[in-house]
Amino acid sequence: MVTVHGELIRSARAARRVTLPESAAKAIVASQGIAVPNGKLVTNLDGLRKAAATLTYPLVLKVVASEVVHKSDFGGVVAGIADQSALLAAWRRITGEPRLHGIKMDGMLVEECVPSGLELVVGARFDPSFGPTLMVGSGGIFLELLEDIVFRICPITDHDVHEMLAELRCYPRLRGARGTAPVSLAAVVATARRVSDLMMLLYDEVAELEINPLIVGSDSAIAADVRMVLKPVTR
């Protein structure tokens, strides 16, 4: 197993976590060549200030806690932070958030904002019959509502990913509809291939890997949020 993956998964196991911290999940996909926003996991105000000095505003600040899956539902995300005073205000807002009270936090992830674009989901799941499967679809917070998702059995070819995208209801938007610029299908395909490859590498350990949203633009695909769920420990 590639070292960075093994190290991060081992430490999550040691902490008896089922879901990896977002920062760790991002480090793993980044090591596979998937673009993630510049950012850093911080645990105190001093660390936050130092990290911000190396990043370009606007920033986003997110709580990292294993018990919080839908961060925005809990008031755990502040986006569009324009400067340092807004950053400190965001820190105070999240630490004072009543819905997060009593929840064990790993810290906060401070990241550069990803320019807006089309939101896709690219993920992989371990199926009890077929093993690693790849999922591509319309992403964002309405993933479950939209149900615009297609699957393939891993490993997949570029051709498979092109076929998957063409099956999506959002495909015309990817190709550029009503005067909007087309997104880089090549960047989406490359990301999906890397997710598939990563799952083929990690499926002994990983039950689910999900990039949602993958924000795609005319020349990029950036994993704005990554979730990685480990398999139950086998005896």
Added chain:
Amino acid sequence: MTPTRTDDLDPLFAPKVIAAVGASSNGRGMANRFLDQLRAFGFSGSVYAINLSGQRVPGVETFTSIVKVPEQVDYAYIAVPAAAVPGVLASAAGNLRIAQVVSSGFSESGDSTLQGDLVAAARSAGIRLLGPNCLGTYSPRSRLTFIDRAPETVGTVGIVSQSGGLAVDIIRRGKNRGLRFSGVVTVGNSADIGPADVVRYYLNDPQTQVIGLYLEGVRDGRTFFDQLMACRGTKPVVLLKGGTTALGQNAAVSHTASLMTDARVWAGLARQTGATLVGALDDFLDALVSLQMVGHRATAPLERILIFGNGGGTSVLATDAFAANDFLVPPTSPEALARLADLNIGPGTSLANPIDAPASTLRADEGSVARQILKTVVEVDRPDAVVMHINLSVLVVADAPETPVISNLVDALIDVAATATTSVVPMLVLRSDGEADIENLKRELTRHANAHSVPVYDEFPAAVRSMVALRNHRSAPPDGSVV
């Protein structure tokens, strides 16, 4: 694929020695019925009965154990209470190749202990195991059957079914749809031999050209997927999948102890392998019928459809149904129209595709005008497929029921497909009002068309779905490579 090819499932499809375990002296058990079925179907190898408590089974040499049978048993049909089955296999060591365990009461009942014992007993005795919790195997090439009145003709369609009851439906209803089988295997809980093993057999079996599966779940999905990938572009596969909803999956767990997989993964698997995924028995049979009869005629890309028949509304609906599935119904070319101008075609006939010919045109010259239209357009425009539809009750004349017009039309389709210079897929839609005489006529015409390898459907949606099945198969490159 040489004639000397051997396979560990050969004893299943062509057994020479069969034992029925669980037959009794009173003749009432499932194994007794199996013996009767073998006899009625004309199985020509040796047959033995096994009765564990030493009863004599009338009309057949009976032993208390498989190991006592004086020759090597290829196939044993086992119908004794579940708890006794592992012992039956253990004591058969060295004298049995394949055991089909029809007994139920294993993993499907929620406890997997007994099934574990069964598998262990089969392994250590060197026996391949089918089932448990299944109904049997139908192999017309060797006259092996598990149903009464089994169809005798050996065909090219190989079936694997996780459900025994559905396998019976597939054989019986399929027969009347024109399907002819190379084999039907019920695998039940698939404790040892699973769908992938039987698919591998069919893929290598020269008798099998089309593969159909009813599945609720597969244990070793990887092997199964790889097996379907191996079929891609060579032998078409139709997949009837049960348990695609949460409720259906719960039912499947207690039926065949199947694992749960997101239905969308199955859809993806079908796209990757070129298999056709369907969700209803009739759709399954429709697809198999088209692949068996005209699979070899389909060209890639299967795209341009010629529609010919009577009924304006039906023609419009037919065009919609094809267009909704990305087929083309291209207008008749000026060249073809110019040639048709020489014929004396009656009023009310629309020669643009869909060609809508009223009854008067179809009846003209006992159908020979219609034949000319069909022949000309197929010759000049070279469609990939030609679908003829006939509204039977409109054409049957009350005072002249013996009119040969309808059968002439069907013959015209048969001839045009047989003599076309480029390969064309013929399909026939025979529309009935449900009256008994019309249904009888439809049955006769269907039999006639099927005998000439022309598939027949009740309505257009079924014809369109079958066309999709042909296209799925043809669009899959034989080597699995990407074009």
